[in-house]
Amino acid sequence: MNKNGQFEIVHYMIQHNHPLTRELLNYLHRFERQINQLKEQAIEVMQECGLRPIDSFRYMTIEAGGEDALGKSKKDNFNCCYRLKMKSFKGKDSQTVVDRLYEQM
Structure with missing residues (x-):
């Protein structure tokens, strides 16, 4: 507290002095989460075999x-499945989408 009775910052440290999360949950950080090419290929194969995203x-x-x-x-897994599904439509006309919808009926 300064002479006027107000709080005043005198010293601060820019680095963390405590962990941001428990070590057990570090895998949830966006930086730590990743789908490499091998995992993406495995997801794609499972998707082609008819497995739902939750099952894969x-x-x-x-x-x-x-x-x-x-x-x-x-x-992350659901987003990858969605990207793979959309990749099959890329550069094709809307008739492909209609045909796929009829196939699923």
Whole structure:
């Protein structure tokens, strides 16, 4: 407190003096989450075989030994599946979309 009775910052440190999260949850940081090319290819193969995104995520989680060992979140897996699905439509006309919808009926 200064002479006027107000709080005043005298010294500050720019570096952290505590962990940002518990070590157990570090895999959830955006920087830590990643889908490398090998994982993306595995997801693509499972998608072509008819596995739903949640099933491919569960399978990969079991194979990795847990979600924290997998290195990606469920949302990352769903986003990858969506990108792969949209890649098949890229550069094609809308008739392809209509044909795909009829196939799913």
